Amino acid sequence: MLSDLIKEHIVSPRNQGVIPAADGMGEVVGPACGDQVVLYIQMKDGSINRASFTTHGCWAAVAMASWVTEMVMGMAPEQALEIDGEALAREQAGLPEDKWPCARLVSLALHRAVRDWQRRKGGQAG
Ligand code: FES
Numbered sequence: 694m695l696s697d698l699i700k701e702h703i704v705s706p707r708n709q710g711v712i713p714a715a716d717g718m719g720e721v722v723g724p725a726c727g728d729q730v731v732l733y734i735q736m737k738d739g740s741i742n743r744a745s746f747t748t749h750g751c752w753a754a755v756a757m758a759s760w761v762t763e764m765v766m767g768m769a770p771e772q773a774l775e776i777d778g779e780a781l782a783r784e785q786a787g788l789p790e791d792k793w794p795c796a797r798l799v800s801l802a803l804h805r806a807v808r809d810w811q812r813r814k815g816g817q818a819g
Pocket of ligand 1: 723726727728750751752753754795798
């Protein structure tokens, strides 16, 4: 059964759109459905200050991306790398099993955005 929290994100998704000068960007295309999920992060003082997403995916991808982008704001990047979209979908959001892969796309895009930022940062330092 869908949780009240995820229902809220289905009805009014947050953080949709591109962050033009994002510090990190992660893109994923679902191997089964072909839908794209892109996550953007902006960093401040070593933490995620802002996050947003764009997707052509289904309602579950939109709702999970909305929730996850809200969840990561203020979070350390290492913590964001531990977010498991499928576990959230299963244990907290109450998404039906056929939507767990959509949630997995969201956390994968987030992880790629964080790694993109780490790579860019590493480039600056080097
Ligand atoms: Fe493609 Fe949900 S079916 S993201």
